[in-house]
Amino acid sequence: MPMKRTVLSRRSFTLLAAAAVAVPALRAQGRPEKRRVSIAVGGKAAFYYLPLTISEQLGYFKAEGLDVEIADFAGGAKALEALVGGSADVVSGAYEHTIHMQAKKQFVQSIVLMGRAPQIAMGVSTKGIPNYRGLADLRGKKIGVSAPGSSTNMVANLVLSRAGIQASEVSYVGVGTSAGALAALRSGQIDAMSNTEPVMTMLEQKGDVRIVSDTRTLKGTQEVFGGPMPAACFYTRADFVKQNPNTCQGLANAIVRGLKWLQTAGPSDIIKTVPESYLLGDRALYLASFTRVREALALDGLLPEDGARTALKALASFDPTVKPERIDLSRTFTNDFARRAKEKYKA
Incomplete structure (x- = not known):
């Protein structure tokens, strides 16, 4: 039996095309699958994690429908332990941990970048x-x-x-x-x-x-690592990303919005926003530190592919457990959430 051909009018075709484009956008802005999110961080008062503090203090997570609980640890390794142990959903930590974990056959993934230089x-x-x-x-x-x-x-x-x-x-x-x-x-x-x-x-x-x-500046980072070196990011288990895409999108949105705020924030804005204890009793030196590392903050949450390669090369140079040929860098990060956030906030 011959198939009946369906002819679409120009108007119908336009409407269908628009609907097809709208579906992913609606999905990306859907309600968080997990509203309460526990975030582990190692040394929250450091400028390394300033975008996290800014997004928290300015209510950007709440604006995304998220209720975040931040647990502060002595260092990034302890924050990672919280993720592995199940007491944290997400870590605000160094990107290179995603590579280290894959070397141990455990997959964690960066979902938004906060720092484009280690600031160390x-x-x-x-x-x-x-x-x-x-x-x-x-x-x-x-x-x-x-x-x-x-x-x-x-x-x-x-x-x-x-x-x-x-x-x-x-x-x-x-x-x-x-x-x-x-x-x-x-x-x-x-x-x-x-x-x-x-x-x-x-x-x-x-x-x-x-x-x-x-490595507090982009130039210094280039000299030490031989290329761009991704630093602080939000990373979490790969299965969490798959099961909670809207939650991950909300987290990325909040951070990218914070990064955009930081691009135009003045010294007085920073002082008014961060907790007093972060200043370590010396406002002038705190602001001098901020000026020194400002360019090290990410601009739009996107993690550069060449940065991922730099990180892998650096780790492999002194850690024999990291074998470059066994690491799939595409599984250590995704820029999907940051791209959507960048479009939303025009970062």
Whole structure:
């Protein structure tokens, strides 16, 4: 029996085409599958996580229909443990953890980028090692990091490995990312430190440290890593992304909106928005730190593919458990949510 041909009018075709385009958009803006979301972060007061604080303080998560509960840990490695253990839905942490986890055959995925440079500096105590001549002087020394296994630890490992120093030749000490880190270095508990802002600028401007490696700027990051290096992001389990796309979209929307706010925010805006405790008792130095790392903040939440390759190359250079040929970078991040958020807020 011959098939009956259906002829569409131009108007009908236009309406159908519009409907086809509208479906994904409606789905992307649907109600969150999971309204209450627990977020783990390692050192929330650091500028590394400023977009998270801004989006929280300005009510951007609530505007997306999300009730977020943020648990602050000493470092990124501890925040990751919360995700693996099931006490957190999402981590606000360093992108490279997605690669480390895949090397262990566990899949976690970045859904929105907050930082396009690590914002981590490594400094040697001017009091503990007054006659510092080079990285070789750090053999046998104690190096402070936010927490063992964190991004600050990763940067220290990379810097030392390029000088021929193995991780086993130094001792890493977890000192957090705020007042405790300042006290640890000034009291002589550690000989050097790899940490984030505002801690490192505060130590540097007071003459407590001599900076030996710096990724607080895009130029410094290029020099240390040889390319763009993605930093803070929201990452979560791959199955959570599949089961909660609207929730992930809401999280990405809130962060991208925060990033857009940060592009035009002045010093007084920052001071008014962040909690007083984040200033560590010195507003001027806090703002000096912000000025130094401002360009390191992401612009639109998108993670660059060449940045993912840089991260993999860096990790593989000192971590024998990371085999580049066994890592599928396309499974470590998605830009789908950030693209939609960017369109929504024109970031």
